[in-house]
Amino acid sequence: MAILEGIQIQNFRALRDVTLGRTLYERQQAVLPRLVTVIGANGSGKSSLLDALGFLGDCLAEGAEAACDKLHRGGFEQIRTKGSTESIKFEIRYRETEKARPISYSLHINCDAQGRAQVVYERLRQRRSGQKSGQPYSFLELTDGQGYAWTGTAGFEPDTGTGGGEQAEPEGSEKILVKMKDRQVLGISTLGTLANHERVAAFRDFLTGWYLSYFMPDLARKPSQAGADPHLDRSGENLSRYLQFIQRKNPDGFQQALSRISKKIPGVLSIKPRPEVDRRLILEFSMEGFETPFYQQDMSDGTLKMLAYLLLMEDPAPAPLIGIEEPENGLHHQLLATLASEFKEYAEKSRGPQLLITTHAPNFVDALTPDEVWILDKGSDGFSTLERAADIKGVQALYDEGLPMGSLWFSDHFGRGNP
Ligand SMILES: Nc1ncnc2c1ncn2[C@@H]1O[C@H](COP(=O)(O)OP(=O)(O)O)[C@@H](O)[C@H]1O
Ligand SMILES: [Mg+2]
Numbered sequence: 001m002a003i004l005e006g007i008q009i010q011n012f013r014a015l016r017d018v019t020l021g022r023t024l025y026e027r028q029q030a031v032l033p034r035l036v037t038v039i040g041a042n043g044s045g046k047s048s049l050l051d052a053l054g055f056l057g058d059c060l061a062e063g064a065e066a067a068c069d070k071l072h073r074g075g076f077e078q079i080r081t082k083g084s085t086e087s088i089k090f091e092i093r094y095r096e097t098e099k100a101r102p103i104s105y106s107l108h109i110n111c112d113a114q115g116r117a118q119v120v121y122e123r124l125r126q127r128r129s130g131q132k133s134g135q136p137y138s139f140l141e142l143t144d145g146q147g148y149a150w151t152g153t154a155g156f157e158p159d160t161g162t163g164g165g166e167q168a169e170p171e172g173s174e175k176i177l178v179k180m181k182d183r184q185v186l187g188i189s190t191l192g193t194l195a196n197h198e199r200v201a202a203f204r205d206f207l208t209g210w211y212l213s214y215f216m217p218d219l220a221r222k223p224s225q226a227g228a229d230p231h232l233d234r235s236g237e238n239l240s241r242y243l244q245f246i247q248r249k250n251p252d253g254f255q256q257a258l259s260r261i262s263k264k265i266p267g268v269l270s271i272k273p274r275p276e277v278d279r280r281l282i283l284e285f286s287m288e289g290f291e292t293p294f295y296q297q298d299m300s301d302g303t304l305k306m307l308a309y310l311l312l313m314e315d316p317a318p319a320p321l322i323g324i325e326e327p328e329n330g331l332h333h334q335l336l337a338t339l340a341s342e343f344k345e346y347a348e349k350s351r352g353p354q355l356l357i358t359t360h361a362p363n364f365v366d367a368l369t370p371d372e373v374w375i376l377d378k379g380s381d382g383f384s385t386l387e388r389a390a391d392i393k394g395v396q397a398l399y400d401e402g403l404p405m406g407s408l409w410f411s412d413h414f415g416r417g418n419p
Pocket of ligand 1: 012013014015040041042043044045046048049078079080081082123201
């Protein structure tokens with residue numbers, strides 16, 4: 001599966017300039033692992049970090065202005081770091097497969113004189129096949145909506161970078177002039193739909209697939225319409241429709257999954273799918289100490305939450321990157337430790353997605369290693385800083401002595417203030 005090796009975010013809310021993992025400009029940093037956990041006190045910027053990922057997806061799907069004006073964002077000036085007049089900038093490094101050469105994507109968004117957000121700069125870069133050092137070459141470069149793109153999988157800007165000077169275009173590649181009609185739209189969004197821009201299309205698919213979860217048990221309790229959805233949505237509101245989809249796709253596998261899941265939730269003896277007369281699918285829970293069954297709407301927040309996350313991991317075609325915001329709310333600390341190890345196992349599966357989880361629960365963090373944990377901190381200037389626990393002096397040594405990460409955090413070995 002494709003993997004995000006690193007991302008730099010600039011001028012997005014309190015994230016004036018933070019880097020997670022390896023990027024074009026931070027090549028000495030380790031690439032992101034399959035499970036990335038970001039911890040931090042309230043107000044340190046955890047929600048902003050996940051929303052920055054959501055913002056990228058929204059820019060791609062709906063354009064820059066619509067993305068800025070989503071209700072929870074409130075417009076370009078609200079989301080640009082206060083005091084800054086620069087663009088909101090993203091620098092992403094990703095690899096389509098383990099063996100593929102990494103691709104870097106730069107995106108800058110600014111506003112026009114009327115305050116409307118627009119795309120001002122976009123660039124995709126990759127080293128040539130066999131190129132071991134030097135700068136990567138552009139295969140898409142757009143400034144103020146104009147520039148060039150190279151078709152195929154081998155074409156590049158021949159006269160920039162340090163890798164080799166003037167060269168003929170490889171066969172099967174063509175340099176084309178690109179002029180965007182609509183300054184709201186990302187170039188990768190348009191070019192990514194064309195069959196002869198494979199690399200752009202692959203990157204676009206990677207970004208489009210990002211999925212964010214902020215599960216809200218109350219919404220999952222409400223009865224939903226009959227029918228099937230291929231993925232669980234952000235809040236878990238379509239839980240029943242998602243269950244219907246997995247059941248239709250593989251009824252036996254679904255039964256087995258429910259039986260596996262029931263063993264992981266304390267007090268639950270078994271879970272059975274039950275079709276209603278109106279064809280909706282609901283779950284029937286058999287609970288310890290009770291003769292009569294319970295249904296989804298009767299379950300506690302914690303149980304529903306645990307259930308939703310465990311079911312999320314049964315998605316037959318998961319997103320390449322899943323962001324989960326504060327899975328701890330409403331979960332007992334023992335369940336939280338179980339959930340952390342489940343996520344860890346899931347992320348390590350060869351076909352599993354990469355997970356980016358924000359949390360302020362030490363119990364969750366206890367299941368992790370120093371190279372899976374990043375600390376977001378708000379500096380005295382009001383801007384967030386981001387640091388990998390493994391890079392903080394002494395942390396690895398204390399961890400090697402047997403001190404779990406959550407306890408180290410709780411006892412102030414890193415991060416300012418308590419969780
Ligand atoms: N445009 C902005 N410029 C600078 N700081 C901002 C901006 N928008 C929000 N913030 C700050 O970012 C912080 C919010 O961080 P948030 O992501 O909600 O933190 P957390 O989820 O860790 O509690 C708040 O302290 C808020 O003041
Ligand atoms: Mg938050």
